[in-house]
Amino acid sequence: MRGFHPALAAFSGLPVAERLFVHARLFSAPLEVMASKAKGTRLADIGCGHGVLVALLAVGFPERQVFGLDPDARKIDWARRSIGAFSNVTLETGTVESLAQRRPASFDTLFVADVLYLLPPAQWPSFLSACRALLVPGGRLVLKEAENDGSWRAKKALLQEQVMVKLLRRTHESGAIGFEPRATLERALQETGFSLVESASLTRGYTTPHVLFVAECA
Numbered sequence: 001m002r003g004f005h006p007a008l009a010a011f012s013g014l015p016v017a018e019r020l021f022v023h024a025r026l027f028s029a030p031l032e033v034m035a036s037k038a039k040g041t042r043l044a045d046i047g048c049g050h051g052v053l054v055a056l057l058a059v060g061f062p063e064r065q066v067f068g069l070d071p072d073a074r075k076i077d078w079a080r081r082s083i084g085a086f087s088n089v090t091l092e093t094g095t096v097e098s099l100a101q102r103r104p105a106s107f108d109t110l111f112v113a114d115v116l117y118l119l120p121p122a123q124w125p126s127f128l129s130a131c132r133a134l135l136v137p138g139g140r141l142v143l144k145e146a147e148n149d150g151s152w153r154a155k156k157a158l159l160q161e162q163v164m165v166k167l168l169r170r171t172h173e174s175g176a177i178g179f180e181p182r183a184t185l186e187r188a189l190q191e192t193g194f195s196l197v198e199s200a201s202l203t204r205g206y207t208t209p210h211v212l213f214v215a216e217c218a
């Protein structure tokens with residue numbers, strides 16, 4: 001059943017509100033589909049939040065090394081308290097730009113789930129270039145966003161995110177909250193030098209217009 005992956009047992013020691021959040025996150029976003037796109041063993045989740053996707057990538061895969069990064073120290077603290085003791089997981093507080101300077105060409109696959117919508121589009125080139133710099137030649141980026149397709153789902157998702165960021169303050173503001181059309185996201189990836197391998201709607205069964213991109217360094 002969606003939202004009850006065995007890897008979530010790692011979060012069972014968290015306070016109930018955080019535990020519920022983690023289960024709701026897995027129920028409402030296709031993180032398992034993202035995890036299925038991993039290539040290679042050196043993996044990183046950029047903007048990992050509580051670390052749900054890191055858990056999906058790491059639990060049961062001892063051959064992998066999974067790195068989780070987020071600028072929000074509160075979230076990295078929740079992640080450390082749940083998956084931080086796993087020998088194949090490393091967690092850090094910081095931005096993708098700072099990590100790219102310290103560890104260029106270090107990862108086979110990079111995951112980014114629902115981060116770009118928090119950044120003004122003018123910051124996307126810097127963010128995506130840093131992602132590219134972190135990947136080995138031929139490395140893979142697995143990116144998920146919600147797309148602005150003009151549907152009721154897009155309007156609902158925007159309202160939901162405004163509540164999460166501005167009212168509940170569960171996610172720190174990073175300069176914007178907004179969804180862009182799929183073509184804008186595809187163009188941003190291509191302009192950063194990524195070749196698009198897959199661009200797929202994952203809306204079915206969800207109330208958010210999820211869109212998944214798999215792109216590789218040309």
Ligand SMILES: C[S@@+](CC[C@H](N)C(=O)[O-])C[C@H]1O[C@@H](n2cnc3c(N)ncnc32)[C@H](O)[C@@H]1O
Binds near residue numbers: 070174
């Ligand atoms: C909506 S949350 C998604 C969290 C997680 N990816 C998930 O799917 O559950 C967006 C995350 O992006 C992080 N973030 C914002 N700007 C970032 C940046 N420049 N580099 C890395 N992460 C960033 C935020 O702190 C936040 O935790």
